[in-house]
Amino acid sequence: NQLRTPIPFLTHLKQCQNPDEFLSVFHDFCDTGYKHDYPSYASLTYKLARARKFDDVEAVLDFLRTHDIRCGEPLFIGLLRHYGKTGAADRALEVFSEMGKSFNCVRTLQSFNTILNVLADNDRVSDAVKLFGDAPKLRFRLNSVSFNIMIKMWLEKGDWENAKKVFDEMLEREVEPTVVTYNSQIGFLCKRGDVDSAKRLFEDMRTKGRRGNEVTYALLMEGLCASGRFDEAKKVMFDMEYHGCKVHLKNYGVLLTDLAKRGLIDEAKSLLVEMKKRRIKPDVVMYNILIGYFCKQGAASDAYKLLVDMQVKGCTPNAATYRMVVDGFCRVEDFIGGLKVLRAMMYSNHFPRIETFCCLCIGLFRGGKIDEACFVLEEMNKRKMSLDWDSWETIVRESCADDEFVIARFDDEAASTGPVGTVPGGAGTTISGGAGTTVAGGAGTTISGGAGTTAAGGAATINPDDHSLTFFMHDILGGSHPSAIAVTGIVANPAVGGQVPFAKPNGAVLPVNNGIPTNNANGGIINNNNIPFLTGLSGYTSNIGQNNNGNNNIIGGMPGFPVLNSAQFPSGTTLQKLMFGTMTVFDDELTEGHELGSGLVGKAQGFYISSSEDGTSQTMAFTVMFASGGYADSLSFFGVLRTAAGESHLAIMGGTGKYVGAKGLATAKVFTGANQHETDGMETLLQITLFLAY
Template sequence: MLSLRLVRRFGTTPHIAAAAADVPSNDKVFSARNSGESNVMQKPIEIDEPALVKLKNERDPEKLFNLFKANAHNKVVVENRFAFEDTVSRLAGAGRFDYIENLLDHQKTLPQGRREGFIIRIIMLYGRAAMIKHAVDTFYDMHLYGCKRTVKSFNAALKVLTQSRDLEAIESFLRDMPFSFGIELDVFSINIVIKAFCEMGILDKAYLVMVEMERLGIRPDVITYTTLIAAFYKANQWEIANGLWNLMILKGCLPNVATFNVRIQFLVNNRRAWDANKLLALMRCSGICPDEITYNLVIKGFSSAGYLEMVMRVYNSFCHEGCKPNQKIYQTMIHYLCRAGKFDLAYTFCKDSMQKNWYPSVDSIYKLLEGLRKDGKLDKLEKAKYIFFLAQKRIPPFSCDQISVMKSKLLRS
């Protein structure tokens, strides 16, 4: 029985009793009645700080717990996803899992507990706090709150359960729960399990899950194939990854940008920059618009292979299509231009990047300034201004010690 397996792993299922007493939140009411007296100065109405602001500013875990509990019926708080997530995250960070259990179990007994969407949020919040047993129990006990189960709440519980990395519990939950509760699995269920198995390194089981579900009439989508292809490429089993790519095409499931990026990443990692560039061209021919990740990978591939002319061609093509470079592209360009000794061009990219509040790494900054110093293109005063500019910005990961070291090295005679 699934329940016995899960009980053995996660303990007994708690049964929450009656809800906590309602805490009314009555506002002060000021009435100005005419009682024959005139010209009476009325005191200004004192407006309480909004509950969401109080929750955000409260740092004491116990006070935060009491404040949230006092607003259990406040729709402004209850319906605010950020307020829930922020409160649970901070309580989990403080190690007050008892407070989290109290708050969420109380919420389940209130009227909102009859909505599946709300229960899904509770399940995911338990997952955020790594309280896997409570998340699974919440799914089991949904009928106690008058809430109907569907594949959506099943997927939420399954996703949290995969955090346990317990293979037997995941398999039994996937196998038995749909039958027990009359739930029909969908492609999202399969993708959750496949992703978990890939992360666990069980690639054969991940592939078999896709095959088995296809027999049951659940057709894999592009996310299914992309997840498997990425995992097999990462495991250096490129024959299987390429086979999955071909299988995906034969099944009529066209790759998207993420799928192309996975394959381009593999080609770049194996120093096949020209093949990566051909795949980039194939994307355009297929009507798929490459993104910043695609261009960054191809630029990195040509840069590491020493083809700086192709680097600039790809970069110019990227800009010509109306795309704007992001921080990673700037970092890649600066790093490899410095490696190739193109310090003037790297300096131009560096200034452009910094004007957009994107700062290269400490190593890249040091190599750039050191290279300019050796070329005699940057005097001591300019270097000092540059370093002090970085210091004033207080940009992570630049620390005072790192700036001092850089300054002493660059300004030494």
């Protein structure tokens, strides 16, 4: 068979991803003289209806009506279903009435059953009954599908009598009932607890030569299990094959669910062994039944073992599996175990509910697992999830060693300039604090404090004083007075490999008195191929040279110690990729304001490493020493600074002086290219806000 010739319009429409452009594409082809046919109209109508662009659908229908274009019934059947899904039953009824009149399309029983089902699903009972009764006038001969729709509608309303009348009418008109007809009634009777009536209907079904399918038996088994007749339900399952119906997974699932509900886990495991003997492989639903039971019973470790076992046996967990296990660990307050499953879950491209994220994060903070909790917060941020106010308040409180002590200390220091503090407040809260106070509050929060007061929350009013105290860190690369120097980095030439700490010896001879390293291969000259790449906290590399004995301190490269730019690398190579692994040691100033020469707060000493291949993450470890205490008071920080994000979180690992025993976290924001008139190097400005308890 030869392949069908592709239709240009359909090819273009398939590639179009913006629903707002579907109709424009149609008109553009019309303007070029392209003649559309039925497949074009059918595809366009389907895509517009699926995208809920019903105004554009009406435009297409007007075009079909005015040009008297002959269309197939499937176009309208699909449209009626989409109208029904959006609750537009009236418009669906209008379109059905116009078929064969305004539109050049022949109606059949298939479109009649479609509109009947739309009315039933939208709880338009009277309209459905009227349409069903008018079928002979409309020249439609009802079939089993028509009766099944009406029976289903009455059963969903809980009206067994009317459903039975429709069934009796079906038999009177000699319309052959299908297995669906019986299944809907058997399921209703079992849910109502009338299992014996369901069994009689099942026997009547068999007497009339209609075999049940696996759904029929599963419905009967559910009814028997619900009434405490498990052994009888099991017998029904084993009789299936005798009556010509193969046992399906859903039948075992009914028994497994009942055993799990009653806590008979050993019997449930025996059932799995029995399935294996019959060469029936359990699916993820069956494993989820057992895992769900273990989690509800507080046996998260058993649930985890089953999670591992199902993967060993070739069954892939789904999102529900992982969520139950993570929630199970959180329920027993094993948050490290929950985090372990969370990592596996995200690796499988599944994600928990925001409630699970919140519970896990709070639990980790309570257990003092700050780094792990920050990891959870970062993952939430990646997925644009956020904690609610109550969760944030809980985290702040739990991260405090003694709430009363912290609150009392804040009250003591509120009237004067003190260390950075944090006060949680709800909507409408009024807070007065000293300079440097950080307040997280809801809408309507009013804060009166010193300059440097930071408010996070809804609409807030801030009244700062006329003096300033802010925590800003100035990191300067290159120039005559650099505060950061790259000590290791990517080197492409083995001649200087010996300059990298702990590197394997490669023949390079290091100079003694400011000489040039020598090497038999190329003389060991430092050149464009081996200089360590410079990258600041901004993750951005500029053409900057490090200080060379006070000479050539210029931005833009310098003789004898060149700095690379993107034009000097092969195609496809980026500076960010080459910066991966660069370590930079810094001794940065901390100031009250953005300006480099503003009031000195202290010093920050440590190092950072470019720890992502795209150059957007820096792993930082440093200590901040405050000048006000003669540099005796200090705080230590560790974490990952993500330059591509608006804000990063760093863990406070402890402190000295009056900050002994301090813990908490800090937020860091990066400002690149700031205040370049104050230094001939490249400066990155880091704003740090503390959430501190000690």
